[in-house]
Amino acid sequence: MLGQVVVSGILSGGLYAMVALGLALIFGVMRVINIAHGPLLMLGAYATFFLYDRFGVNPFLTVPFAMAALFLVGMLLQRSLIFRVVDAPELSSLLLTFGISIALVNLAQLAFTSDLRAVEYITGAWLVGGLAFSKPRVIAFAFAAGVTALAFVFLQRTRLGKAIRATSQSREVAMVCGVDVARIHMITFGLASALAAAGGSLLAVIVAIQPEMGQVWTFKSFLVIVLGGAGNYPGALLGGMLLGLVEQLASLFLTTQLSEVVAYVLLVLVLLVRPTGLLGGRQT
């Protein structure tokens, strides 16, 4: 029983980690807390639904399309709105992204209606040694791990990735070294939106799709990056896994209702003992 629950926890943890990485990127580079992260994820889920429903594209193959589309949406949002609050007090960015979040959800309700949609593509599970590995969740986990790994390689190895990390460490020094900070901000926001979109795309085969599906992910991602250390990218991975496991274990040993409580109690404990998160604060 424990084994089964650990499997489920790791599988959802992988998704949490990938989606939260996007939020961590934005916070690290711009010091903006993006409340619209969840609604961007919702848009990714709709991209997958429509590609699958209208054009019969394999839902897992829609991930790159959804990511590309939301990369553009993210850059556009940054260019038109977010850049105005980058240097403003953090409350301004909270208010702005909160507004964007409400707008996105309501636009989605208008455009897509609030009908529940589902991508019924793959169901069932693989049985390995008495443990059930849910097919859609395993595949989603594999994709999430792949996307997250690519994101890390990009951040560690490429010039652009290094420029993003440099901007995150010290904007002034990066600027002095010739990094176009405005462009980096735009790309970072695009990248973060793409990561959210990948999460939505993968969730589309697991849960019902509706315009309000995203909000809960904003809070989960926020929980994850605070647990791991705000702005610390490997911390997002650790935090994601931790959240996945804690939720499942709490459901098993306590009740499903208490699992969220436990996650937030954990958050408070971490903030009390290690206010900078488990892996420490913003650094790369």
Next chain:
Amino acid sequence: MTPQALGALVIALALIVGSLPATAQGPIKIGASLSLTGTYAKLGKNQHEGYQLCQKELNARGGLLGRKIEFVVYDDQSMPATAVRLYEKLITEDKVDGVMGPYSSPVTEAVANVTEKYKKVMVSPLAATTSIFKKTPRRQYIFMVISPAEVYLEGLVDMAAKRGLKTVAVVNEDTLFSKAAAAGAMELAKKKGLQVVYQEAYPKGNTDFSALLTKVKAANPDVIAAATYFDDAVALTRQMRELGVNPKMYGVTVGGDLPEFYDTLKQNAEYIYGATQWEPTLPYPGNPEFFDTYKKEFGHEPSYHSAAGYAGCLIYAEGVKRAGSLDADKVRQQLLKLETKTAFGDYKVDADGFQLAHKMVTFQWQGEKKVTVWPDDLAKDKPKFPTPPWNAR
């Protein structure tokens, strides 16, 4: 006379003539907030269409008390707090002549405080929780149309007991309606000699049931009775299959009767029992006609939410007609006395406005169709029993 003056005269005449048949009073405005978006959107929309069809038919028959009726509907986003604000607005700002109930028990429970405060009769077609109506001090102006939540899983439990099953697991969303449905199922199960081997509630919006189902699997119940709405019913079913949870009977409450339930789950929906307040095939007066007109009007089949909305609106109209007035106390007297049968089935309430006469039916998904299997006098066919394990289908 100049052409301009002539024109003005013609327009003036047209206005006078045009306004004559509408009577001096204008339409009777009936206000409601409905879950047009949010968690309950699918179901709230069907209820809205029921109201619209009722409005259309009443107006085609000459309206009510010689006046047209007109619904004023707002979207409460499935949120009780929003609905409370909207009913305040409907009553105090829009000054509607009457109100009809919103969708779902939690929303109705919240809204009832407002309608009682302003002494407005509210026929609440989609509130199935007993405690809304059984309150001290008594709520005077609220009327129930559908069967209470407690009997939703009655058919499932009764059939299980008749087939000699011994154990049942009850899971439910932690909201007003689902809790009541689960409590009703447990009480009934105990009464029929079944043992409740597992019980757990989960929060609204929960999508991952693996830990919960792992525990259910360990308890190995003969029957799983799930008090659900739509999303959770779908997620539960998918994960039951993934984790190989194989009860001999598995039933859900709300959501399981929607065509979308089958569209989403496809063959995985087979053998699942659901409870419904109404089916298009039930032999109620005006039921086939309602089904046909509704389908023509909205391009899809009605669900019981549509039928209850439609019937609730007709019941309110009947109350107004018999009272000969929109006065809340006069309408209330009539609705308390009224005994009638609509396309939705029987209506008769006790002194609390609590529904006594309406019957609940249980169906099973068989070959892409809902087949009524309980109670025996309304059953179309026998249930396919037991439900085969997932890997043997």
